[in-house]
Amino acid sequence: MDEVINNLILDEWKIIEDKFIQENNLKNETLFSIGNGYIGMRGNFEEGIYNKEFTIEGTYINGFYETHKISYGERAYAFPETGQSMINIINSKTIKIFADDEELLVDKSKIIDYMRVLDFKEGTLKRSIIYETKKGKRISIEFERLASFTQKHLCIIRLSLNSIDFEGKIKLVSLIDGDVKNSISIDDPRSGSGILDKAFIIKESKIDKDILKMKIKTKNSGLELLCTSKNILKFSKDYISYDYKEEYKIGICYEFNIKESQQIFFNKYIVYITSRDCCEHDMDDISSEILNTAYNKGFEKIKYEQMEYLKDFWYKSDVEIKGDLHLQQGIRFNMFHLLQSTGRDGKTNIGAKGLTGEGYEGHYFWDTEMYVVPFFTFTKPEIARKLLEYRYNTLDKARERARQMSHKKGALFPWRTINGEECSAYFPASTAQYHINADIAYAIKKYVEATEDFDFLREMGAKILFESVRIFADISHFVENKGYCIDGVTGPDEYTAIVNNNAYTNIMAKEHLKYAFDTAILLKEKYISDFNNIKSEIGLEDNEIDNWKTISDNMYIPYDNNLKIHPQDDTFLSKKIWDFENTPKEKYPLLLNYHPLIIYRHQVCKQADWVLALFLYSEKFDIEQKKRDYDYYEKITTHDSSLSPCIFSIVACDIGYIDKAYDYFIKTARMDLDDNHGNTKDGIHAANMAGSYMDIVFGFGGFKVSEDKVFFKPALLGSWEGYSFKVNYRKRLIKVSVDKKNICFDLLEGEDLTIFCYDNELKLSKNKSYIVDLER
Ligand code: BGC
Numbered sequence: 001m002d003e004v005i006n007n008l009i010l011d012e013w014k015i016i017e018d019k020f021i022q023e024n025n026l027k028n029e030t031l032f033s034i035g036n037g038y039i040g041m042r043g044n045f046e047e048g049i050y051n052k053e054f055t056i057e058g059t060y061i062n063g064f065y066e067t068h069k070i071s072y073g074e075r076a077y078a079f080p081e082t083g084q085s086m087i088n089i090i091n092s093k094t095i096k097i098f099a100d101d102e103e104l105l106v107d108k109s110k111i112i113d114y115m116r117v118l119d120f121k122e123g124t125l126k127r128s129i130i131y132e133t134k135k136g137k138r139i140s141i142e143f144e145r146l147a148s149f150t151q152k153h154l155c156i157i158r159l160s161l162n163s164i165d166f167e168g169k170i171k172l173v174s175l176i177d178g179d180v181k182n183s184i185s186i187d188d189p190r191s192g193s194g195i196l197d198k199a200f201i202i203k204e205s206k207i208d209k210d211i212l213k214m215k216i217k218t219k220n221s222g223l224e225l226l227c228t229s230k231n232i233l234k235f236s237k238d239y240i241s242y243d244y245k246e247e248y249k250i251g252i253c254y255e256f257n258i259k260e261s262q263q264i265f266f267n268k269y270i271v272y273i274t275s276r277d278c279c280e281h282d283m284d285d286i287s288s289e290i291l292n293t294a295y296n297k298g299f300e301k302i303k304y305e306q307m308e309y310l311k312d313f314w315y316k317s318d319v320e321i322k323g324d325l326h327l328q329q330g331i332r333f334n335m336f337h338l339l340q341s342t343g344r345d346g347k348t349n350i351g352a353k354g355l356t357g358e359g360y361e362g363h364y365f366w367d368t369e370m371y372v373v374p375f376f377t378f379t380k381p382e383i384a385r386k387l388l389e390y391r392y393n394t395l396d397k398a399r400e401r402a403r404q405m406s407h408k409k410g411a412l413f414p415w416r417t418i419n420g421e422e423c424s425a426y427f428p429a430s431t432a433q434y435h436i437n438a439d440i441a442y443a444i445k446k447y448v449e450a451t452e453d454f455d456f457l458r459e460m461g462a463k464i465l466f467e468s469v470r471i472f473a474d475i476s477h478f479v480e481n482k483g484y485c486i487d488g489v490t491g492p493d494e495y496t497a498i499v500n501n502n503a504y505t506n507i508m509a510k511e512h513l514k515y516a517f518d519t520a521i522l523l524k525e526k527y528i529s530d531f532n533n534i535k536s537e538i539g540l541e542d543n544e545i546d547n548w549k550t551i552s553d554n555m556y557i558p559y560d561n562n563l564k565i566h567p568q569d570d571t572f573l574s575k576k577i578w579d580f581e582n583t584p585k586e587k588y589p590l591l592l593n594y595h596p597l598i599i600y601r602h603q604v605c606k607q608a609d610w611v612l613a614l615f616l617y618s619e620k621f622d623i624e625q626k627k628r629d630y631d632y633y634e635k636i637t638t639h640d641s642s643l644s645p646c647i648f649s650i651v652a653c654d655i656g657y658i659d660k661a662y663d664y665f666i667k668t669a670r671m672d673l674d675d676n677h678g679n680t681k682d683g684i685h686a687a688n689m690a691g692s693y694m695d696i697v698f699g700f701g702g703f704k705v706s707e708d709k710v711f712f713k714p715a716l717l718g719s720w721e722g723y724s725f726k727v728n729y730r731k732r733l734i735k736v737s738v739d740k741k742n743i744c745f746d747l748l749e750g751e752d753l754t755i756f757c758y759d760n761e762l763k764l765s766k767n768k769s770y771i772v773d774l775e776r
Contacts, residue, residue, distance in 0.1 A: 003325070006674055010325045015333060015673065017116040020106050025054045026681035031333075031672060032118045033356040033684075034125045034145055035340035037383075038062050038152035038348070039272055040355020043116065043125055046095045046143050046157060050108040056183050056681070059091050060355045063348035064274050065362065065418045066199040067220045070425045078404040080425065083194040084418045086351060086362020090214055090227040091177040092270045094251075095159055098171040099139055104131045112138060120336040121314070123149060123306040130164065137166035147340070148302060149309040153273050153290050158299050159266040163258045172254045174231045174268055176212045178202050179248035182358055185682075194361065200225075205250045207243045211291070212250050215283075224275040226283045230291050234265040269294045276347060313339060316728060317379035319696050322739075323721030330669035331696065334689035337672075338375060341686055344382075346389035351418075353683025360683075363416035363423070364390075366436050366492075367643065367687035369443035370612070375690040378697065378727040381451045388447060391440050392460035394420025395467060402471060405431070409539075410470025413437055428497035428596070432490035434475070437468040438508035442616065445515050449705050452730050458530040462519050466540060469516035469548060472509040476551050483556035491568065493609035494641070495590065495599045499569035503558050504613045511617070513552035520545045564625075565632045566610050577636060578604035589640035589677075605633060607641035608648060615650050615698070619706065626655050634660075639667075642677055646691025650699035653715055661699060662717050668692045697725050701736055705729065710755045712745075714738045716774060729753075734764065738774065745770040 002009045002016075007024050008031075009016040017028060032043025042058040049055045065084045072079060097104045106114075112130040119126065128142045140162040148154040161170065182195045200216040203224070207213075213228045231252050233239060239256035258264070271287045271294070278286055294302060317335060321328045341354025349364040350372050368387055376384035391398075391413065397420030398411035405412055414422035415430035424430030444461045447453065476484040486509060491502035523531035534540065558567050567573045587593045590604065608615075611633050614626050621629075630651055639645050649664035669692045672680045697703050700723065702713025710729060714736065716722070722739035732750030736743065743757060747764040754763050762770050 005326065008673060010329055012325065012328050013120050013332065015118045015329065018114060020111065020114050022051065022054045022107055025049070026056060027675050028116070029056060029058070030356045030680050030683055032116055032125055033337075033340070033354075034118070034123070034147045034155075035355040036147040036149050036152055037340065037342045037344050037355075039147045039155055040341065041093060041145070041147065041155065042356060043118070044093055045106055045127070046093050046145075046159070047097045047104055047106070047141070048094065050105045054107070056357065057091050057093075057180065058088050058357060059093065059180075060086055060362065061089055061225065061272055061274060062086075062343045062351075062355055063276055063418060064089060064218075064223060064225060065221060066195055066218045066223075068194040070194070070423070072425065078406075079427070080422045082421065083423045083425070084221070084361070084363070084421070085182060085195045085199075086358070086418060087195060087199040087218065088180045088182050088358065089200075089225055089272075090216060091175075091180050092155070092227055092229050092268070092272075093145070093157065094173075094175040094177055095143075095157065095266065095268065096171075096173040096175070097141065097161070098169075098173075099131070099133050099137075099166060100135075100168040101171070102133055104133075104139070104141075109133075113140075118333075118336075120332050121307065121310055122146075122303065123310050124303065133166060137168075138164035139166045139170075140164055144299075144303075146303065146306055148306060149339075150305045151290060151294065151302075152345075153271045153277075153287065154294050154302070155270040155272075156294065156299055156302060157268040157270070159268075160263060161258075161266070162263045163260055165260050167259050168257065170256055170258050170264075172233070172266060173244060173251050174212070174229070174254075174266070175244070175249050175251035176214050176227055176229055177249045178205070178214055178216060179246075202248060205245075207245070207250050207252065210252065212252065214250060224280050224283065226271075226273050226287055228271050228287045228291055230269040230295055232267045232269075232295070234267075237262075267299055313380065316733060317726055318724075319693065319726075320722075320724045321696075321720060322723060324719065327666065327669045330673055331692055333673060334669065334692045335375075335379075337684050338372065338686065338689050338693075339380075341684070342372065342376070342383055342387070343390070344386045346386050346393055349387055349390045350686055351683075352686055354686045357681065357683025359679065360416070362418060364418065365416055365687075366433070366439045367690075369439045371643065371687035371690040371694065373443040374446060374698075375693045377447050377450050378729065379693075381447070381453075381728055384443075384447050385451075385453060385456055388440075388444055388456065388464075389460060391464055395464060397421050399467065407471055407474050410474065411437075411464075411467035412471050413440060413468060429490060429494040432488070432498050433492070434471065434486070434489045435491060435502070435505040435508050437471055438505070438512040440468060441465050441512040441515055442508065445511075446705070449707065450729055454527075457519065458523060458527045462523055462530070463534055463538065465512070465516045465519055466534065467538060469512050470544070472513055473544065473547055473551060476509065476555070478554070479556070483554040484551045485556050491609045492612060492643075493568065493605045493607055495602075495604050495606040495638075496568060496572065496609075497596070497600055499571060501556060501558050502569045502609070503566045504568075504609050506555055506557050507613050507617060510552050510555035510557070513548040513555070517545060517549040517552065520548075563628070563632065565629050566613075568605070568610055568633075572603060575601060575603045578602040580604075580636075588638060590638060591640060603636050605637040607637065607639065607644035608651075609633070611637075611651055612647050615647055615654070618651075618654055618704070623655055626651065630655060630657070642671060642685040642688040643691065645671075646688060646695045646699075649695045653695075653699035653702065658715060658717060661695075661715075662719075665692070665695050665699070668695055696723065697727060701725055701738075703727060703736070710753070712736060712743070712755060712757045714743050714757075714774070716740060741774055743772040743774055745772075
């Protein structure tokens, strides 16, 4: 018997639902989403669902958004004027099925057999259902859907319909449906949408034989999107087809008579393209070409390409957890969803909820640089680069924002955005998070260390670093007996806002200033013409560069000599500790139950703040210090943010709190599968997903790159038989396998490499395994 948890069957490479339970459907539509970084489709039913309350029919294109005016009761200078929302776009999934005029619907018809499967090796969503008609006759249907990883504009749906003992008329209606809107939630700031009405107008809708075509234009942002679909019915007998038209929908209907045991196949090739991809006038031609190429290849070939792409992905990135199928399923599910959700064209990024739902309006956050970029840096570095390129491509908007915020020079990156403009209306927990600039710098540093991609550094990275560091040079000021201080900012912990000397921000700024200085020196020495170009382009003076070093060397990092811990900021420790004992379970997350001021007045953390710094700069603190800091913050952290448990797990590994590390890891690895935060219906928790990978690799594996040295410090846990992971590092592929007794290193690709495992220095070469005795 298969083991089932939360209505999902455990499997190493799939998630499987074998029973339709209405109440689970909104969440499961998120889990069963397919995507390719450009298109995202929720795991909705092609044939539809009767009770609309239990579905969010969602299709999204990364970076395709509508703008709306932010309305403030009381506004102040430089508040963002315009919000952006990723919009739910034309739904092309629909293929309605009627058997003798009776519509087959999963929540209305009688179901004999049911299965919905998301397959991480195939990159497909498959569904099979045996329907029984009112007259007691059975029809089996199988749907297979994919969003191509090799042609980002393309999706395909294949239906095979088999009559078991039904005889009569079948009608299929294949639609593209512009009658869609974003879903609205007024009482949860995490899911709300600023778009209340239809976000677009239909510019064109046309049926041309087997091709459906609909072009839309957003009302405010003025973006255009074209959706085309080619519909092919394969049936050996006669059928009739005719057009279907409504104000917002177009389709093709097919009617035929089917006998017992007869089968039909129906393929729907779908292409989405937008005016962010090419000039509006070219959209038609490009999409026809993609559609024709796809049609000529056919479903099987495209599916084969999909599987090959994934074969390569898993070869380079797979994580195995032996002896724990729950966690094995969880971690692969997470990695697969990251691959599905992340933009990779330099113009788009990854939303906090990926492309699976409308939570956080599709916005990109620091989640990218601190969680997702590290994941791709060591699995698919070319995607990590694209995510960083996105920041380069939005540098002008960050410069504009800096001017709005009265910084004469430099660039201030937005807290949440799609097109690069800040669009948060609540500045204490957004604009005030100046650490975003330093987070980007951190990600660039780690990416360059791991890849030696100096081309990126000199062509784009350096400019980002220099422009963004200027903001820290501007806001840092020297205070006697302290050093350089940064006032009026918010750290990652959103339960504390607008403070002086947030310790995380200060250490991140210190390191950003140092890295910007070092990069300037490197460019001067090795790439002088690039350096001079950048200098003249951004008007950079030598004394500015020297000043970065001075500030960095003298940055104040708060420390409490009584408790011997790092306070989160200047006043944190003098606040009252939150009354956890008398806070009932249903009052969490606190943000939904208390006014921000009540929360701000207390020592209570939503998420890892200083503890994140302990992970990022682990080598700067001794183990006793890390333990004291960890013990203090653990007691007052609610983990109301999904970004938190993975960081606590990683640091717990580092300081030897293995049981804690394991407990946090469980929460992390299956956060969405088990719907731990109760809001997976609004989309996956992308940062946490990347955090679960970081947890295995950086936490349990103790992997660390520092300048040009590579360290491992693997730990083993009681209940696992072993685990393994792979990292891509400077054109090498290293596999690390840990079992109860040994650690084994294999260099699968690339030139010899020296690594450090605890106190051992190992020189790895290809085709040879290196074993380190774990017990020793
Ligand atoms: C967290 C932020 C995060 C955002 C999007 C919030 O709950 O506090 O740190 O960036 O979610 O994931």
